[in-house]
Amino acid sequence: MPPSTVFRAARPVFRSSQFFTQQAYRTQGGRVAGRRCQSTASQATEAAPGLFKRMWDSPVGFKTVHFWAPVMKWALVIAGIADLAxxxxxxxxTQNAALTATGIIWTRWCLIIKPRNILLATVNFFLGCVGVAQVTRILLWRQSPEGKAxxxxxAAQQSAVDTAKDVKGKVEDVIKA
Structure with missing residues (x-):
């Protein structure tokens, strides 16, 4: 039989999907065509991308603002912790109340938006915690006898400044007249 006839006869077999679904070509229980596979674990690691690749392709990965905004926002948390001293x-x-409100509101918002940004929710949660601690410290100081004094x-200094401004304005009016 000439070689061209063999190839013509085999062509329909390779084109049909039944050729590849026959028992000899199926994978069952780690065996292919009666032989044991090398390792299913190595195949799984080859198929799964690495951590960096998954983070790069993630909707909240390294190349998005969803990653870098929370990373930069940690500076506010660190500054708030430093202010504890x-x-x-x-x-x-007012500043610490604003940071507290920002932290609390955005923590909730980060859990609602799509894609859900857990990293941003975490930084906002800690920003709210630091803000609550600072606002509590300020209010406790204002309620203390030392803070009231x-x-x-x-208030007395501000009153004196306001009185001095009024006197200055009246003196200027007298000089102009």
Whole structure:
């Protein structure tokens, strides 16, 4: 039989899907065509991409803002932790209240949005915790006798400044007249 006839006869066999689904070509129980496979574990590791590749291709991976925004936001958490060493009278209540609200609101939001960003939710949770600690410290200081005296002194100073501005304005009006 000439070689061209053999190839023509074999062509329909290779084209049909039944050739590849026959028992000899199926994988069952780690055996292919009656022989034991080398290792199914090595095949699984070859098929699964590495951690870096999965993070790179992830919707919240290294090449997205969903990764870098939380990483940069950790600076706010670290600054808040560093402020725990500062005296409470030097801290701003409005600033720390804003950080607390931001942390609490965005923690919830990060769990609702798609893709769910657990890294951003984590940093916002800790930002809220640090903010709650700082606001508590400020309010406790303001309620202490030392804090009340300092606030009264500050109010008296502001009153004196306002009075001086009023006097200055009246003197300027007299000079112009």
């Amino acid at each position: 500062r005296p409470a009278e030097k801290l701003s209540l 300092a606030l009264q002194l500050e």
